[in-house]
Amino acid sequence: MTQNFANAGVFLIQTFVGIYFIVVLLRFLMQVSRVDYYNPICQAIVKVTDPPVKPLKKLIPTVRGIDFATLIVALIVQLAAIMLVMLLKGGLIFHPAYIAWALVGMVSTIFDIYFFALLVMVIASWIAPYSNHPVMTLVHQLTEPICTPARKLLPPMGGLDFSIILVFVAITLIDTFLIVRPLAISLGIPPGLVLGLY
Numbered sequence: 001m002t003q004n005f006a007n008a009g010v011f012l013i014q015t016f017v018g019i020y021f022i023v024v025l026l027r028f029l030m031q032v033s034r035v036d037y038y039n040p041i042c043q044a045i046v047k048v049t050d051p052p053v054k055p056l057k058k059l060i061p062t063v064r065g066i067d068f069a070t071l072i073v074a075l076i077v078q079l080a081a082i083m084l085v086m087l088l089k090g091g092l093i094f095h096p097a098y099i100a101w102a103l104v105g106m107v108s109t110i111f112d113i114y115f116f117a118l119l120v121m122v123i124a125s126w127i128a129p130y131s132n133h134p135v136m137t138l139v140h141q142l143t144e145p146i147c148t149p150a151r152k153l154l155p156p157m158g159g160l161d162f163s164i165i166l167v168f169v170a171i172t173l174i175d176t177f178l179i180v181r182p183l184a185i186s187l188g189i190p191p192g193l194v195l196g197l198y
Contacts (some may be wrong), residue, residue, distance in 0.1 A: 109196030
């Protein structure tokens with residue numbers, strides 16, 4: 001019975017903290033991509049993430065478009081989730097390795113955000129190619145910086161943009177085969193523990 005409560009606690013932590021973690025990372029990626037902040041979705045993301053980010057921004061400035069304050073908040077959120085889950089599972093509440101685990105999970109989640117944003121863009125191009133919905137505007141603006149270099153390598157042919165396939169392949173190679181997952185295995189991250197890693 002106790003184990004069931006612990007598992008329920010882990011599920012709740014990973015669900016709710018995971019959602020907030022993704023929203024914080026979206027704020028970071030929005031700034032890197034220089035999206036339109038008048039978009040109502042962007043305004044909602046900024047409003048939800050302002051309480052922890054705004055005070056930290058006074059101490060840690062943005063450097064060359066990289067919002068380090070938001071990145072640190074994301075790292076703290078990820079680290080807090082790991083510590084709570086480990087506590088519920090009967091492990092140490094803190095270990096220096098957790099910081100490395102949180103960093104790897106953060107990188108993996110960024111790749112996941114881009115992967116699913118590209119997937120949404122591809123599906124929308126079939127069913128609503130001329131949609132100007134705020135979500136589609138945000139998705140397009142988020143993915144444009146990573147799609148532009150791919151378009152230079154593989155320009156549109158016959159009205160079809162195959163460059164997105166290159167980006168999908170690059171994300172999958174880096175995330176699954178070359179860097180992120182191998183690093184997670186070498187660091188001994190337990191499966192299902194860190195948000196962004198499966």
